[in-house]
Amino acid sequence: MQPDTCLQHCAGSSSSLAPRLLVAAALLLAACGGGSDVTSPPGAGGGTGGNGGPPVTSQLTCMQPDGTSSQCDLTLTAAGGFTITLVSTSCDARGNTLSLLKPVTATLLTDGCYSPSGQTWSYPGPYPAGTAISFQIVSPQLQRSPSLQATGSYPTWTINFEDGGDADLNDLVLQVTATQ
Ligand SMILES: [Ca+2]
Numbered sequence: 001m002q003p004d005t006c007l008q009h010c011a012g013s014s015s016s017l018a019p020r021l022l023v024a025a026a027l028l029l030a031a032c033g034g035g036s037d038v039t040s041p042p043g044a045g046g047g048t049g050g051n052g053g054p055p056v057t058s059q060l061t062c063m064q065p066d067g068t069s070s071q072c073d074l075t076l077t078a079a080g081g082f083t084i085t086l087v088s089t090s091c092d093a094r095g096n097t098l099s100l101l102k103p104v105t106a107t108l109l110t111d112g113c114y115s116p117s118g119q120t121w122s123y124p125g126p127y128p129a130g131t132a133i134s135f136q137i138v139s140p141q142l143q144r145s146p147s148l149q150a151t152g153s154y155p156t157w158t159i160n161f162e163d164g165g166d167a168d169l170n171d172l173v174l175q176v177t178a179t180q
Contacts (some may be wrong), residue, residue: 052093052140058148058161060135069149073102073132077154080180081125082133084108088117091163091171093140098161098172102134103127112137112161112172124179133176139163154178 062072076082084100089112096112099105104123109115125131139146142164149160149169155178160169 050180052095052142054141055095055138056141056146058137058139058146060148060150060159064149069147072150073134074150074157074176075154076127076131076133076177076178077129078122078180079080079126079129080178081123081127082176082178083123084121085175086115086117086119087158087173087175088170089115089172090115090168091165093142093163093165095138095140096161096163096172097137097138098174099136100134101136102132109172112139122179135159137161138174140160 008011059071059075061069063069086109091113093113094111096109097107098109098112099107100121100123103125106121108121135148137148139161140163144164144167146164147162147169149162151158151160156177159172159176161172161174161176162169165171165173
């Protein structure tokens with residue numbers, strides 16, 4: 001009987017380390033986020049990072065000539081393909097999912113904040129002139145509404161994602177380049 005007791009004791013003491021590690025990781029993330037990106041409810045720690053609300057979808061937007069921002073696509077004004085590059089990341093939310101919606105659907109990232117910069121995706125096509133390119137990101141709701149903003153024009157665009165933890169617009173930075 002004594003070996004059974006010992007096994008139970010050992011299993012119990014080793015598994016109790018896991019919650020402590022999660023708490024330590026959450027505290028580190030909070031410190032890195034400057035204290036403004038994280039709202040961990042007490043008792044969180046179900047493995048999701050515990051720093052966000054329900055998922056919210058951001059559609060690609062562009063600044064219009066009148067200074068407002070509205071939903072937009074990128075347009076291949078000449079026939080060809082395009083490449084997408086993850087230029088940089090600066091965020092700590094879990095589960096940011098980047099999808100290409102047009103001209104084909106593909107899930108590019110499922111945990112964007114933890115994806116290596118420099119990653120590229122190539123869509124050589126060729127697609128006809130006038131082809132639209134569109135993206136969306138699904139991310140956990142933080143303090144403010146997230147945004148996904150495109151700047152630039154054919155053949156090079158920059159896409160900046162803000163997850164809503166602050167307003168620095170650099171949580172995910174992507175570049176889209178048209179190719180011939
Ligand atoms: Ca940010």
